[in-house]
Amino acid sequence: xxxxxxxxxxxxxxxxxxxxxxxxxxxxxxxxxxxxxxxxxxxxxxxxxxxxxxxxxxxxxxxxxxxxxxxxxxxxxxxxxxxxxxxxxxxxxxxxxxxxxxxxxxxxxxxxxxxxxxxxxxxxxxxxxxxxxxxxxxxxxxxxxxxxxxxxxxxxxxxxxxxxxxxxxxxxxxxxxxxxxxxxxxxxxxxxxxxxxxxxxxxxxxxxxxxxxxxxxxxxxxxxxxxxxxxxxxxxxxxxxxxxxxxxxxxxxxxxxxxxxxxxxxxxxxxxxxxxxxxxxxxxxxxxxxxxxxxxxxxxxxxxxxxxxxxxxxxxxxxxxxxxxxxxxxxxxxxxxxxxxxxxxxxxxxxxxxxxxxxxxxxxxxxxxxxxxxxxxxxxxxxxxxxxxxxxxxxxxxxxxxxxxxxxxxxxxxxxxxxxxxxxxxxxxxxxxxxxxxxxxxxxxxxxxxxxxxxxxxxxxxxxxxxxxxxxxx
Ligand SMILES: Nc1ncnc2c1ncn2[C@@H]1O[C@H](COP(=O)(O)OP(=O)(O)OP(=O)(O)O)[C@@H](O)[C@H]1O
Ligand SMILES: [Mg+2]
Numbered sequence: 001x002x003x004x005x006x007x008x009x010x011x012x013x014x015x016x017x018x019x020x021x022x023x024x025x026x027x028x029x030x031x032x033x034x035x036x037x038x039x040x041x042x043x044x045x046x047x048x049x050x051x052x053x054x055x056x057x058x059x060x061x062x063x064x065x066x067x068x069x070x071x072x073x074x075x076x077x078x079x080x081x082x083x084x085x086x087x088x089x090x091x092x093x094x095x096x097x098x099x100x101x102x103x104x105x106x107x108x109x110x111x112x113x114x115x116x117x118x119x120x121x122x123x124x125x126x127x128x129x130x131x132x133x134x135x136x137x138x139x140x141x142x143x144x145x146x147x148x149x150x151x152x153x154x155x156x157x158x159x160x161x162x163x164x165x166x167x168x169x170x171x172x173x174x175x176x177x178x179x180x181x182x183x184x185x186x187x188x189x190x191x192x193x194x195x196x197x198x199x200x201x202x203x204x205x206x207x208x209x210x211x212x213x214x215x216x217x218x219x220x221x222x223x224x225x226x227x228x229x230x231x232x233x234x235x236x237x238x239x240x241x242x243x244x245x246x247x248x249x250x251x252x253x254x255x256x257x258x259x260x261x262x263x264x265x266x267x268x269x270x271x272x273x274x275x276x277x278x279x280x281x282x283x284x285x286x287x288x289x290x291x292x293x294x295x296x297x298x299x300x301x302x303x304x305x306x307x308x309x310x311x312x313x314x315x316x317x318x319x320x321x322x323x324x325x326x327x328x329x330x331x332x333x334x335x336x337x338x339x340x341x342x343x344x345x346x347x348x349x350x351x352x353x354x355x356x357x358x359x360x361x362x363x364x365x366x367x368x369x370x371x372x373x374x375x376x377x378x379x380x381x382x383x384x385x386x387x388x389x390x391x392x393x394x395x396x397x398x399x400x401x402x403x404x405x406x407x408x409x410x411x412x413x414x415x416x417x418x419x420x421x422x423x424x425x426x427x428x429x430x431x432x433x434x435x436x437x438x439x440x441x442x443x444x445x446x447x448x449x450x451x452x453x454x455x456x457x458x459x460x461x462x463x464x465x466x467x468x469x470x471x472x473x474x
Pocket of ligand 1: 399410
């Protein structure tokens with residue numbers, strides 16, 4: 001089974017708190033046990049030596065076991081421990097337990113051996129007989145440096161282990177409470193973390209099913225909030241791109257339909273109606289025009305899609321000869337329409353980093369427009385000048401100009417101010433869109449200013465080559 005983030009987080013919270021509680025409980029219980037046992041040992045030792053001091057005279061004089069036992073019993077009541085008095089051979093000469101005691105028997109225990117050799121003997125063990133933990137200690141009874149016997153004390157540790165048991169059960173119930181608390185908080189916290197992720201997953205799922213209009217609510221400023229913000233940005237960009245693409249396809253279809261309808265009409269007329277050769281020639285002429293228009297449109301569409309890879313092949317190029325070459329190509333056409341062409345291009349222009357063919361296409365399109373939309377007797381001027389880190393090229397004409405409300409749209413695909421007129425002049429409305437695409441891919445900017453009835457000025461900027469060799473390929 002795959003655990004979700006919520007369950008995994010809750011489980012991690014629980015495991016971590018349990019581990020911390022176990023370690024703390026283990027250390028606490030150990031410390032407490034050590035503390036109690038040391039305390040017990042110290043008090044037993046003190047009592048043992050006190051008893052030894054008291055018993056020394058009785059042992060020296062080989063006193064009557066009944067007297068010694070009575071004393072031991074007295075001690076035992078005060079200490080709450082069994083007290084045995086042993087002579088220097090390890091034989092019990094006094095026992096606080098009278099009935100069934102060990103009086104007269106030899107107590108052969110390692111603690112006693114230690115005590116009889118002058119040391120303290122200690123042992124903690126579980127007594128099967130009394131079913132409890134006991135601490136046993138033997139201390140020597142000395143007189144003038146001579147060992148007279150030993151005192152053996154056996155004290156119950158029940159109160160110590162009862163206290164430890166109480167602490168243990170307190171810790172156990174605390175652990176249970178912590179599990180419930182941490183579990184509940186963990187579930188709540190994990191739910192808060194996992195909820196926006198779930199929302200995101202659902203939105204991504206809906207997107208993958210084709211619904212691109214997805215926006216999710218950003219409710220936090222943390223990483224998940226940032227992720228949601230980025231998602232919204234991505235979704236709106238995708239939706240916008242999709243929208244643009246659909247519009248482009250419908251525009252292209254529309255543009256293709258007009259010449260195709262016209263062609264089909266011509267073919268039908270030629271087929272169905274008898275005509276003299278002169279009329280037939282006129283129809284064929286029209287068909288030729290439409291075919292050319294189709295070819296132009298396809299070429300422009302191809303240009304739009306190919307700019308990306310072409311821009312990658314850039315070189316340092318002298319702009320002046322390039323501009324002059326394109327102007328020369330348009331000279332005849334301009335003269336035929338009674339339009340004059342001027343240029344202001346300095347000789348010492350620095351080189352620009354461009355794909356020459358693409359920039360020629362830009363200038364060609366701008367000159368083509370200027371010639372198309374300038375009446376007889378007008379003039380066109382091509383100017384190039386150096387600006388900070390770039391070169392600006394301006395194509396100015398004294399043509400019909402563009403109305404102010406149309407200016408923001410002239411670079412859009414298929415946009416034409418006067419559709420009928422532009423179509424008549426053979427335009428598809430892709431020229432300026434291609435220009436802007438090429439210039440922006442070069443890192444430049446395309447601008448337009450125009451006054452209706454007076455003329456227009458289209459300008460674009462190009463990046464300088466900045467010391468890169470003329471033949472250097474990037
Ligand atoms: N120099 C200009 N003077 C006046 N109007 C212009 C000028 N240049 C462009 N325009 C207007 O902007 C529109 C878009 O120009 P664009 O070059 O994109 O298309 P087009 O010239 O109609 O067709 P083509 O794709 O053949 O270039 C033109 O239809 C025209 O209305
Ligand atoms: Mg054009």
